[in-house]
Amino acid sequence: MKFGGTSVADLDRIRAAALKVKREVDAGYEVAVVVSAMSGKTNELVAWVRDAANPPGSNSGGFYDAREYDAVVASGEQVTSGLMALALQELGVPARSWQGWQVPLKTTGAHGAARIEDIDTTRLDQKFAEGLHAVIAGFQGIGPDGRISTLGRGGSDTSAVAFAAALGAERCDIYTDVDGVYTTDPRVERKARKLDRIAYEEMLELASLGAKVLQTRSVELALRYKVRLMVRSSFNDEPGTLVCDEEEIMESKVVSGVAFSRDEAKVTVAGVEDRPGVAAAIFGPLAEAGINVDMIVQNISAEGLTDMTFSLPTDDIAKARKALEAAQASGALKFRTLIADTDVSKVSVVGIGMRSHAGVAKKMFEALAREGVNLKVVATSEIKISVLVDRKYMELAVQALHDAFELEKD
Amino acid sequence: MKFGGTSVADLDRIRAAALKVKREVDAGYEVAVVVSAMSGKTNELVAWVRDAANPPGSNSGGFYDAREYDAVVASGEQVTSGLMALALQELGVPARSWQGWQVPLKTTGAHGAARIEDIDTTRLDQKFAEGLHAVIAGFQGIGPDGRISTLGRGGSDTSAVAFAAALGAERCDIYTDVDGVYTTDPRVERKARKLDRIAYEEMLELASLGAKVLQTRSVELALRYKVRLMVRSSFNDEPGTLVCDEEEIMESKVVSGVAFSRDEAKVTVAGVEDRPGVAAAIFGPLAEAGINVDMIVQNISAEGLTDMTFSLPTDDIAKARKALEAAQASGALKFRTLIADTDVSKVSVVGIGMRSHAGVAKKMFEALAREGVNLKVVATSEIKISVLVDRKYMELAVQALHDAFELEKD
Numbered sequence: 001m002k003f004g005g006t007s008v009a010d011l012d013r014i015r016a017a018a019l020k021v022k023r024e025v026d027a028g029y030e031v032a033v034v035v036s037a038m039s040g041k042t043n044e045l046v047a048w049v050r051d052a053a054n055p056p057g058s059n060s061g062g063f064y065d066a067r068e069y070d071a072v073v074a075s076g077e078q079v080t081s082g083l084m085a086l087a088l089q090e091l092g093v094p095a096r097s098w099q100g101w102q103v104p105l106k107t108t109g110a111h112g113a114a115r116i117e118d119i120d121t122t123r124l125d126q127k128f129a130e131g132l133h134a135v136i137a138g139f140q141g142i143g144p145d146g147r148i149s150t151l152g153r154g155g156s157d158t159s160a161v162a163f164a165a166a167l168g169a170e171r172c173d174i175y176t177d178v179d180g181v182y183t184t185d186p187r188v189e190r191k192a193r194k195l196d197r198i199a200y201e202e203m204l205e206l207a208s209l210g211a212k213v214l215q216t217r218s219v220e221l222a223l224r225y226k227v228r229l230m231v232r233s234s235f236n237d238e239p240g241t242l243v244c245d246e247e248e249i250m251e252s253k254v255v256s257g258v259a260f261s262r263d264e265a266k267v268t269v270a271g272v273e274d275r276p277g278v279a280a281a282i283f284g285p286l287a288e289a290g291i292n293v294d295m296i297v298q299n300i301s302a303e304g305l306t307d308m309t310f311s312l313p314t315d316d317i318a319k320a321r322k323a324l325e326a327a328q329a330s331g332a333l334k335f336r337t338l339i340a341d342t343d344v345s346k347v348s349v350v351g352i353g354m355r356s357h358a359g360v361a362k363k364m365f366e367a368l369a370r371e372g373v374n375l376k377v378v379a380t381s382e383i384k385i386s387v388l389v390d391r392k393y394m395e396l397a398v399q400a401l402h403d404a405f406e407l408e409k410d
Numbered sequence: 411m412k413f414g415g416t417s418v419a420d421l422d423r424i425r426a427a428a429l430k431v432k433r434e435v436d437a438g439y440e441v442a443v444v445v446s447a448m449s450g451k452t453n454e455l456v457a458w459v460r461d462a463a464n465p466p467g468s469n470s471g472g473f474y475d476a477r478e479y480d481a482v483v484a485s486g487e488q489v490t491s492g493l494m495a496l497a498l499q500e501l502g503v504p505a506r507s508w509q510g511w512q513v514p515l516k517t518t519g520a521h522g523a524a525r526i527e528d529i530d531t532t533r534l535d536q537k538f539a540e541g542l543h544a545v546i547a548g549f550q551g552i553g554p555d556g557r558i559s560t561l562g563r564g565g566s567d568t569s570a571v572a573f574a575a576a577l578g579a580e581r582c583d584i585y586t587d588v589d590g591v592y593t594t595d596p597r598v599e600r601k602a603r604k605l606d607r608i609a610y611e612e613m614l615e616l617a618s619l620g621a622k623v624l625q626t627r628s629v630e631l632a633l634r635y636k637v638r639l640m641v642r643s644s645f646n647d648e649p650g651t652l653v654c655d656e657e658e659i660m661e662s663k664v665v666s667g668v669a670f671s672r673d674e675a676k677v678t679v680a681g682v683e684d685r686p687g688v689a690a691a692i693f694g695p696l697a698e699a700g701i702n703v704d705m706i707v708q709n710i711s712a713e714g715l716t717d718m719t720f721s722l723p724t725d726d727i728a729k730a731r732k733a734l735e736a737a738q739a740s741g742a743l744k745f746r747t748l749i750a751d752t753d754v755s756k757v758s759v760v761g762i763g764m765r766s767h768a769g770v771a772k773k774m775f776e777a778l779a780r781e782g783v784n785l786k787v788v789a790t791s792e793i794k795i796s797v798l799v800d801r802k803y804m805e806l807a808v809q810a811l812h813d814a815f816e817l818e819k820d
Binding site for chain 2: 014015045049051052053054055058060064065068071075078079081082084085086087089090097099101102147148
């Protein structure tokens with residue numbers, strides 16, 4: 001059972017979460033609870049780290065020692081784990097807290113963004129055998145240098161799935177501030193419906209497309225180890241959404257949901273040579289600058305020249321321009337001009353059933369055309385079709401697609 | 411160098427403390443810094459622990475699991491240690507943070523009030539050899555169960571002295587919110603003078619008598635390992651007071667200081683049998699109730715009965731009454747009546763020179779008599795004379811004694 005920051009924001013919420021744990025214990029389960037820092041704590045600690053390393057007037061350029069960042073920031077989950085153990089004890093549930101280094105959860109040495117290498121469950125298993133349920137500080141482990149490491153923001157979901165896999169858990173319940181995974185964001189389409197089940201692959205597409213329910217890494221891990229994830233609310237007792245293997249989903253619909261990402265930008269590198277190696281010359285410098293390029297389209301060539309178009313988060317547009325102009329200045333890349341459109345959004349339909357059904361793209365394009373929505377870029381994968389549209393049409397496009405694929409129907 | 415909670419209360423103060431560390435590094439020292447939690451943090455964490463373990467309406471009677479208390483509360487020093495390491499790095503001082511379990515500082519298993527068993531400095535020494543100064547989270551270690559342990563309130567002073575001893579430090583500088591040890595509290599006697607030096611034994615008497623500059627345990631440890639302690643201010647660059655071996659103090663004065671403790675109570679157990687074992691029958695139950703009895707006087711016996719008088723902190727008076735009445739009810743102790751006077755204060759003169767000088771008591775009693783201060787109880791040790799007086803005379807008594815022993819003179 002994993003509780004996010006808003007679910008443990010204060011003592012009353014920690015107690016409410018402890019009651020949910022007790023319910024599972026009373027049902028006969030051995031429970032490992034993974035907790036985040038109390039809501040707002042991580043931001044406070046990160047701000048202190050930045051202030052300590054980069055006081056006003058400093059020239060250190062934002063640099064800070066990631067090992068010290070980890071030592072400071074991991075304390076947030078440490079506090080919650082102790083408080084949750086105490087709240088459980090108060091309810092008569094024998095429990096103890098575990099820090100990452102105590103388990104140990106071993107990670108790589110990439111402080112601040114470590115990856116999990118191994119979870120040794122020997123000590124946890126011993127304590128389970130003594131009847132002690134576990135409350136584990138999420139988001140953290142111990143690196144090869146014997147120092148606290150953290151898994152990066154949102155790492156508590158990843159911790160939870162990793163522990164579920166290592167312990168051979170029957171289920172991994174992710175308690176959060178939404179009550180499940182919806183066909184689309186209810187704030188955009190009020191007919192959005194909560195899904196009972198969704199396949200890992202679909203959840204991955206939705207997570208990376210901007211539905212902020214689960215961290216992408218945690219879903220990848222769940223898929224690899226076949227951990228059944230239940231996404232559910234901390235604030236009610238509704239059943240939530242099960243993220244599971246597609247084989248557990250009978251008669252899955254062709255399209256499961258409509259995802260969107262509001263703040264995208266479209267960049268066209270116009271007038272590049274149409275020859276092998278030109279894509280590498282463009283996307284190499286962007287990758288080195290740490291920019292995640294998403295959709296990529298190459299236009300039809302004319303007179304030995306072509307245009308390369310791609311999408312990226314709006315926030316990265318200045319960095320991208322700088323990287324490409326530097327490549328041009330160095331002679332590594334030749335192009336005529338850069339055209340940036342920062343006023344677009346991405347809308348996608350996702351569904352594992354697409355694999356065996358033709359006509360999804362046709363239905364999608366027709367629905368958007370009926371509403372007069374122009375498509376600026378199209379990209380597809382096996383279980384997803386994404387389009388870039390003018391931002392002002394985003395809500396309309398989501399609603400049109402939700403209707404066209406009848407997602408409000410169970 | 412140890413910095414207390416008010417000296418690291420926010421990022422600006424942490425930076426100011428880091429500058430003091432840099433000064434010592436620039437002077438050629440290898441420095442181990444021991445830090446407390448940021449001022450107010452420990453109280454916040456303790457309040458959360460109490461709330462988690464004893465929610466409103468709970469029947470658990472204030473009980474909480476001390477292991478979880480330790481896991482939660484130790485996070486305060488953890489945060490400061492990381493922030494201080496970052497602040498030092500920003501000043502160009504190579505530094506890293508150490509949690510108690512990383513050193514390791516090994517303690518007994520008495521969670522919440524652990525005692526230090528051993529400090530293994532191998533890893534610290536390795537890092538010093540690499541040029542890395544140490545920032546150590548005070549107040550904490552690791553218990554035999556592999557879990558975080560804390561040394562009890564004020565334990566950061568004790569950590570600092572223990573590290574100074576283990577590392578063979580030349581000096582242990584305790585930075586705090588006062589600028590040294592005074593002949594008495596300047597708020598009571600404005601002629602109070604800062605001492606350049608004071609012997610361990612004198613400091614012990616002053617610390618346990620209510621001069622809240624240093625924790626008693628830390629002075630005991632400094633005495634045992636001959637660690638030279640410098641008490642000085644975080645907020646200025648004055649030299650402070652050196653707590654050292656009496657051999658380092660030339661021509662020590664007969665009396666070094668006047669200590670006082672405002673909130674004392676005097677209890678007389680009247681009409682007890684005058685026979686061996688009666689003291690044990692009185693003080694046994696009090697010790698079991700966790701009450702620290704201080705001055706003890708037995709009055710002259712008459713008709714086989716005697717009166718036993720002792721002092722204790724006012725806050726403990728109800729507990730003491732309960733313990734003694736329970737002993738009476740069980741038949742273990744017989745007495746006629748209990749008389750409690752909750753309106754007294756303790757005033758003491760302390761000085762290592764007393765050992766070789768007669769007449770200190772005479773001078774003290776004369777000075778108090780001149781001011782019309784009545785003595786209610788007198789107790790002496792080798793280097794201290796304490797009296798109980800009516801609380802309303804406390805300030806007057808302190809001033810009279812400060813004058814009589816000419817403590818304002820260097």
